[in-house]
Amino acid sequence: MVEKREYFRGSAVIDEQLNIQAADENFNAFLGGNAVYKLARSIHPSDIARLEEVISTIGIDGHNIVALRMVHHGRYYWMLMSLEDSKSGDNDKHSRHINIEIQDIAKFKETIDMLQSQNDDYMEYFSLMEYLMFSYDVNTDKLKIFMMGSHQQVNFYNGTLTNWKDSKLANKDIDTNSIQVFEELCNDFTEGSAAFERELKMRLFEEIDKKDWCQVKGKTITDAQGSKHVIATMSVVSPVSSLEYDVSSISNMQDFGADILNKRSMTSYVQRRLAYAPNYSVTIAIIDIDDFKGINDRFGHMVGDEVIRDVADILKEAVEGKGVAGRIGGDEMMIMVENLQTDEQIRSVLRTIRNNVAWLYNEQEDKPHITCSIGSATYPNDAKDYESLFNIADKMLYLAKEKGKNRYIIFRDDLHGDYVAGRGMPKSEEYAFYKYRKIGVVNNISNMYHEQGSKSLPQIADIIAMTFALDSIFIYEKTSDGTWKRYVLYGDAADSKMDGFYLSQDNYIADFTEDGIEVIDNINFFNQRAQTAHKAFTDMGICQAIQYILGGEPNGNRIMSFNRNKQMSKWSEMDIMYLAILGNVLGMGFVHD
Numbered sequence: 001m002v003e004k005r006e007y008f009r010g011s012a013v014i015d016e017q018l019n020i021q022a023a024d025e026n027f028n029a030f031l032g033g034n035a036v037y038k039l040a041r042s043i044h045p046s047d048i049a050r051l052e053e054v055i056s057t058i059g060i061d062g063h064n065i066v067a068l069r070m071v072h073h074g075r076y077y078w079m080l081m082s083l084e085d086s087k088s089g090d091n092d093k094h095s096r097h098i099n100i101e102i103q104d105i106a107k108f109k110e111t112i113d114m115l116q117s118q119n120d121d122y123m124e125y126f127s128l129m130e131y132l133m134f135s136y137d138v139n140t141d142k143l144k145i146f147m148m149g150s151h152q153q154v155n156f157y158n159g160t161l162t163n164w165k166d167s168k169l170a171n172k173d174i175d176t177n178s179i180q181v182f183e184e185l186c187n188d189f190t191e192g193s194a195a196f197e198r199e200l201k202m203r204l205f206e207e208i209d210k211k212d213w214c215q216v217k218g219k220t221i222t223d224a225q226g227s228k229h230v231i232a233t234m235s236v237v238s239p240v241s242s243l244e245y246d247v248s249s250i251s252n253m254q255d256f257g258a259d260i261l262n263k264r265s266m267t268s269y270v271q272r273r274l275a276y277a278p279n280y281s282v283t284i285a286i287i288d289i290d291d292f293k294g295i296n297d298r299f300g301h302m303v304g305d306e307v308i309r310d311v312a313d314i315l316k317e318a319v320e321g322k323g324v325a326g327r328i329g330g331d332e333m334m335i336m337v338e339n340l341q342t343d344e345q346i347r348s349v350l351r352t353i354r355n356n357v358a359w360l361y362n363e364q365e366d367k368p369h370i371t372c373s374i375g376s377a378t379y380p381n382d383a384k385d386y387e388s389l390f391n392i393a394d395k396m397l398y399l400a401k402e403k404g405k406n407r408y409i410i411f412r413d414d415l416h417g418d419y420v421a422g423r424g425m426p427k428s429e430e431y432a433f434y435k436y437r438k439i440g441v442v443n444n445i446s447n448m449y450h451e452q453g454s455k456s457l458p459q460i461a462d463i464i465a466m467t468f469a470l471d472s473i474f475i476y477e478k479t480s481d482g483t484w485k486r487y488v489l490y491g492d493a494a495d496s497k498m499d500g501f502y503l504s505q506d507n508y509i510a511d512f513t514e515d516g517i518e519v520i521d522n523i524n525f526f527n528q529r530a531q532t533a534h535k536a537f538t539d540m541g542i543c544q545a546i547q548y549i550l551g552g553e554p555n556g557n558r559i560m561s562f563n564r565n566k567q568m569s570k571w572s573e574m575d576i577m578y579l580a581i582l583g584n585v586l587g588m589g590f591v592h593d
Contacts, residue, residue: 007107009079013086013097014039016055018048021097030072030102039100044069044076051081055098058085067105078105131233132204134218136161138192138228154261154269154324161189168202175201175211185216192220192228199237212236257305258312258327266326270336271386274379280339283323283346284389285376286397287315287353290405292331295368307331307360307370314356318349340378343410350374350408358406373400374408382411395420441467442578445585454589461490464562464582468575471565472542475590476500478557489586491563503559506530509549516549516556517580521570543567546576548583560587 010027014020018039023031031042040048047068054066063084069076079102086097135144143164145157157164165186168174174182178200188196196218203211218232261269273282289295289311296304308331315325315335323337335353340346354372361367375396383389396409396416403409411420419426445463448456461473472491476484484500502508508530512518520526521544526534537545544564549556560583 006111007103007105009102009104011099011101012039013099015098016096018051027102031070032073042070044071054083058083058098070102079103080105080108131235132156134189134216134230134232134234136189136230136232138190138220138230141190143189153321156272161186171203173203173211178202188218189230189232192230193218195219196232204234204236258308258333260312260316260333261324261326263326263328266324266328266334266336267386269324269326270334273336273338274384274386274389278338281341281381282379283337283340283349283376284378284393285335285337285350285353285374285408286328286390286393287311287333287335287372287374288397288401289331289357290371290373290401295370299368303368307368310360311357311370311372314353314360318353318356322349346376346378346410347408350376350410354406354408371406373397373405375400375411376408377411382413392416392420399426438467438574438578442581445582449585449589454591457489457586457589460582460586464579464586465490468562468579469564469568470562472540472563473586474561474563475587476503476559476561484559487590489590500559502530502533502536505532508533512547512549515580516551517576518545518547519571519576520545520547522567541565544571546571546579548580548587550584550587558587558590 008026009030010024012020012023012027020039043051051066051068054064058064063082065080065082067078067080070079071077082101082103084099086099132145132147135146136142141160141162143157143159143161144155145164146153146155148154165182168182169179181198181200182202185196185198185200187193188198196216198216199213200216201211201213204214213236214234215237216232216234218230220228220230222228260266270282270284289307292304292307295307308327312325312327312333315333319325319335319337322339323335325333325335327333335349337346337349340349354374357370357372360370375393375398377383377389377392377396379389382392392411396411399416399419400407400409409416416426418424441463445460448460464470465473470490473489474491475487475489477487478484482504484503486499506529511530520537523534523537523543523545526537537543540563542563543566546562548560548562550558550560560579562579562583
């Protein structure tokens with residue numbers, strides 16, 4: 001009987017010399033005329049060595065998996081082969097048998113594509129329903145409450161059932177007469193009831209005063225690992241005991257012109273997320289289509305409406321799985337993205353939006369060429385509340401327009417703080433380049449030194465200090481008598497008496513890495529271990545430093561020291577690498593009198 005699984009192609013038993021000892025009907029049907037004695041006949045020559053290596057690594061009672069090409073009707077196909085030691089009693093140290101099973105990788109992809117298509121269909125269905133959805137893990141107490149609004153997932157709660165229950169009761173969100181039903185509902189979740197249905201009166205959202213009659217339907221499912229999950233839906237209903245019926249609290253979320261959240265829903269959602277005070281970042285960005293009025297005037301309002309819809313689709317795709325998008329004005333939209341860890345991740349989202357908008361109607365003569373401007377700010381670094389955060393992002397949008405449009409600007413307090421506060425214009429483009437384009441700085445400095453030589457070192461030192469927020473740059477040089485003399489390349493040279501005496505004390509240089517680098521994030525590290533160094537740094541007012549032995553040699557006679565007089569975050573791996581490169585440029589080119 002042929003196996004029903006689409007991806008299954010059969011099983012067999014082989015020995016370590018790849019001889020086929022036994023095979024089922026599926027395996028023989030797949031290999032056809034090649035299913036005689038040697039499995040190697042059916043495997044691509046380039047993959048045989050890999051298969052032999054996998055077989056050799058299977059431990060006793062062990063198993064392994066390998067992807068390789070096998071021939072079928074004259075063509076090679078990628079297959080997934082599972083291997084495990086046969087538990088047959090015939091096995092001994094002279095005759096080892098291995099069970100194998102082969103599966104068609106292409107069929108896996110077809111199955112995944114089909115499931116993805118089905119998933120997309122279900123998501124579309126859910127987006128048409130006015131349901132809140134619950135997902136609960138019985139083992140971990142993790143609860144997520146969300147809604148499919150305008151074809152995007154909108155999260156309302158992500159935490160534990162215990163905290164959600166306590167919060168609802170403490171805030172008096174549950175009608176007095178429904179408290180017992182609410183307790184029973186929570187028990188349905190924690191106990192993993194097979195199926196349940198409850199009606200109760202409660203406040204759905206914090207910012208809405210009224211309480212609604214809600215119906216919750218749920219069931220418990222068990223996944224492939226045996227873990228129990230509760231899935232449920234909540235809808236506003238007309239209860240058996242009442243004629244009232246009002247779904248206004250969870251309806252009318254969609255902007256029908258753009259198929260994303262409308263202004264009210266988007267604003268409310270972001271406010272609610274920030275009021276929750278998450279312990280991760282929340283980034284908002286305001287997006288404005290450049291010269292949109294001109295598009296309407298030249299191409300007509302129907303084309304203008306199409307532009308709005310198409311840009312909205314770009315926003316939804318850019319934030320999919322990470323946040324939500326909404327329309328907050330005529331051609332003005334907003335996105336909110338949660339938990340972006342770095343500036344580069346924020347930049348990646350905004351760059352994707354800007355580029356995809358610019359390419360939207362590429363080479364379509366009957367369509368306008370469109371661009372967009374974007375302003376962005378992030379909670380909690382830039383602001384702690386919605387109004388302040390929105391105001392900053394809005395001003396960054398205005399600045400993007402002022403600077404020529406078709407660009408995004410991410411708020412930086414040192415660049416834009418005075419501008420947002422109304423105290424002047426932002427810092428120069430040159431300043432921004434030096435501070436936030438470090439790889440460009442490294443390249444420019446390397447080129448500058450190559451072209452101008454040692455005469456460029458003072459300018460190079462100034463640029464390095466600005467780029468990496470340094471207060472001083474020293475070079476220590478070992479003299480003929482073994483002492484270290486300090487030269488100041490950047491910063492206050494008043495303490496000329498401060499030479500490098502500490503470098504030869506307390507076995508200090510032994511702590512440098514094999515690459516000749518010492519990273520000092522806090523000088524208190526030396527308080528007990530190298531007290532001479534601790535006193536020297538304290539006397540010089542230095543809190544942090546990166547020191548680099550030129551050439552990386554432990555016995556080198558020059559050490560670069562990049563210093564900060566204020567305590568900042570730890571040196572990043574990239575900064576350490578960049579300063580090591582730049583230290584070579586400065587150190588090798590330095591000539592003292």
